[in-house]
Amino acid sequence: MGYDYCFVCGDKNPHGLKAKFNADGDSVWASFHCEERHIGWPNVQHGGITSALLDEACAYVPLNMDLVTVTAELNISFKTPVQVGETVRIEAHPTKVNKRLILVEATMVNQAGELKASAQAKMLVLSKTQQAAMGIETQA
Template identity: 35%
Template structure:
């Protein structure tokens, strides 16, 4: 099942002219987006800026819960940069729910290159602030 953002969200908003325009797919326990970063999102030549890497992980984890009807905000985000994330290469940005208890969900996310090698990992605590109507 495919999930799309709307509005002006930088990560998933379809109307944001400078946004990432991520689209998400749910597959079993996993939730993911395929994304090819453009050169304008680089830091060092050919390498995606760490802030964009963090944004990709934050977006996939938050939207995973949104797809389940929960409106969430990021309470805590931790990112481990394992290898440089290349621009102009298709990435797979993946998440899974580790645990949901009360108003918090513990999330895990990672970014893979085309060969399945993990380039970055993230964990987040997402606070539930409402439900979609």
């Protein structure tokens, strides 16, 4: 099983969110439509879904840079709930890049431009040895 089964972006995971991230320079973005199956409270998207989408956006930034990373730290600020039927845009971009760590900021905004949530992440760059120890297959 590879990326096709990722809970957030994999198209072969029958329980996944199937978000499609697109590159725009150093940034990435995706759209997501909240359905009833994504709720926590009635009519409100579960915070874990929001968190997973923001984490995935942060992970796609270094992936877009041909780097393999893991999330070392993720801080999320929830602003206003995502409602069932609402479509949001998730965007992320690097704020600092060095050999071992990439700092990323991400936002989730609805179609009216209202900020729903934001995140700051520390993405740890994995060496080939670390990737192999984790069983991560990379395309060479």
